[in-house]
Every structure is written in C-alpha cells, then in structure tokens.
Amino acid sequence: MTVAGTASLSSPLAVGAGAGAAIAATTAGAADAPATPAAAPGLIGYECFSADEAAFVETMVNVMCPADQFTPNGVDCGLAIFIDRQLSGAYGKGAGRYMSGPWQQGKPQLGLQLPLTPEQFFKAGVEAANRQAIKKFGKAFDQLAPADADAFLAAIADGKVVDEETPLGSWFNELMYPLFTQACYADPLYGGNNNKVFWKMLGYPGLPATHTLDMVNYRGKPFPGAKDPKSILDFS
Numbered sequence: 001m002t003v004a005g006t007a008s009l010s011s012p013l014a015v016g017a018g019a020g021a022a023i024a025a026t027t028a029g030a031a032d033a034p035a036t037p038a039a040a041p042g043l044i045g046y047e048c049f050s051a052d053e054a055a056f057v058e059t060m061v062n063v064m065c066p067a068d069q070f071t072p073n074g075v076d077c078g079l080a081i082f083i084d085r086q087l088s089g090a091y092g093k094g095a096g097r098y099m100s101g102p103w104q105q106g107k108p109q110l111g112l113q114l115p116l117t118p119e120q121f122f123k124a125g126v127e128a129a130n131r132q133a134i135k136k137f138g139k140a141f142d143q144l145a146p147a148d149a150d151a152f153l154a155a156i157a158d159g160k161v162v163d164e165e166t167p168l169g170s171w172f173n174e175l176m177y178p179l180f181t182q183a184c185y186a187d188p189l190y191g192g193n194n195n196k197v198f199w200k201m202l203g204y205p206g207l208p209a210t211h212t213l214d215m216v217n218y219r220g221k222p223f224p225g226a227k228d229p230k231s232i233l234d235f236s
Contacts, residue, residue: 043081043191048088048119055142056126057083063149064180071197082183082192083176092119112167112174125171128163129156136161189232199229206230 046054061074061083071077086092094117106113114121133141133152141149155161157177159169183192185199187206193199199206203222205214206229214223 043078043085046081046084048084048092048122049080050123052130052140052142053123053126054080054084055140056130059142059144059149060153060176061180061183063146063153065184066146070201072194076194077184077197078188078192078194079180079183082186082190083179085191086179086182087119087122092122093117094119112170118175121166121171121175124166125168125175128166128168128171129161132161132163132168187231187233196229196231200226204229207232207235 049057057080058075061077061079063074065071065074065077065079067073067076074080090096097117099115099117101115103113103115116124129152130140133139133144136152137144137148141152144152152161153172156168156172161168185202185204186192188194188196196206198204203226205211205223205225214225
C-alpha cells in the first residue's frame with residue numbers, strides 16, 4: 001500500500017490510489033466510476049495556518065490522498081481544514097498536557113517528550129521541513145513535483161531527513177500522520193471526510209452507533225445503510 005500511488009509510506013490507514021485499489025474487489029463497479037465530488041465544506045478558511053503552512057499542508061494532503069476514481073484530492077476531501085481546526089483548538093493549544101517541565105529525555109515507550117504544544121510543534125516542523133526541502137531541491141515543499149514531494153515525505157517518515165532544530169521523523173509520524181488519518185475518517189462535523197467520502201469507500205454506516213442487530217442480520221452481506229452513512233450533522 002502506498003501514500004501517493006508510487007511512494008513507500010506504508011500504513012494500513014493510508015488512503016488514495018493504493019487504498020482504493022485494495023478495496024476495488026469488494027466495490028462493485030467502483031473502478032469504472034469517477035470519484036464522487038466532495039460536498040462543499042461546512043468550514044471555510046484557516047484559523048491556525050499561515051500562508052506558507054497552508055501551502056505545505058495542502059500539498060501534503062494532496063500527495064497523500066491524490067484524486068482518483070475513489071476519492072477527490074485531499075484538499076477537496078477537507079483534510080487540510082480538519083488539521084487546521086484541530087491545531088487551532090484545545091488539542092493544538094496543549095489542553096490536558098503537562099507543560100511545566102523539567103524536560104528530560106524519556107524512554108521511547110513514553111512517547112514524544114517536548115516542551116511544545118501540538119500547534120507549536122506543527123509550526124516548527126513545517127519550517128524545518130521547508131528548510132530541508134530547500135537544501136535538497138532548491139525550493140519549498142509546496143513547489144515540488146508530486147513525485148518529489150511524496151519521496152520527501154517518505155524520507156522524513158523513515159528518519160532520512162534530519163534537521164538540527166526539530167525531530168522531523170517524530171513530527172511526521174507522531175503528529176502529522178495521525179492528524180491525516182483522523183481527518184480522513186472523522187465525522188464530517190469536524191471539517192474532514194467531506195460528503196462522508198471515506199466512510200462510503202469503506203462501507204461504514206456512521207451514526208447511530210447501534211448496529212448490534214445489523215451485525216447479526218447482515219454478517220457477510222452488504223449493509224444497505226452503508227450507501228448513505230449518517231454523521232452527527234444529520235442528527236443536529
């Protein structure tokens with residue numbers, strides 16, 4: 001499975017051409033049908049991103065979720081909006097995190113130990129990634145060809161791109177990639193998964209979360225409700 005059709009960022013949660021191909025056998029006629037256009041996003045404009053950060057994230061989500069017969073591109077799916085809203089909200093500000101120090105090197109199983117909120121870590125990482133992209137390619141990340149951008153992200157994830165100020169491998173693997181996957185599969189209320197495109201691709205019926213009897217009656221069979229999944233917005 002690939003992130004952008006040809007690159008090597010392997011994960012069971014990666015989406016786009018690679019993930020689409022993996023489910024093609026179970027999606028009747030999907031290979032011959034164009035991607036369903038994403039509905040107009042309910043959330044518009046960025047609250048956290050600067051212009052450079054917006055350009056970086058939009059390029060990143062389009063590389064990791066390219067338009068194909070299963071989904072529109074990442075921006076049209078709302079992935080950049082979701083990431084922006086998460087970083088501009090309580091999560092991004094470090095709500096519930098211990099932020100008083102002292103800061104010491106922790107064991108790997110303790111997770112990332114940084115005196116930064118997720119929003120601060122995001123901004124430092126984008127700056128560092130662009131710095132390294134300029135060193136390698138002579139241009140910022142958002143100006144790279146898709147294949148180069150894809151390979152660059154894969155190199156960051158593999159720890160092959162090193163920045164003296166920011167741990168880019170941890171930045172991508174522990175912050176950006178989790179936010180990307182959450183953007184794909186979260187309820188559209190939060191800005192991503194426009195038109196429930198990823199739920200439809202997977203056959204997930206959404207809400208209400210009361211499918212015990214359905215699991216019995218439809219085990220091994222297509223579930224009719226998966227064609228029209230329900231989000232929180234449908235019950236508001």
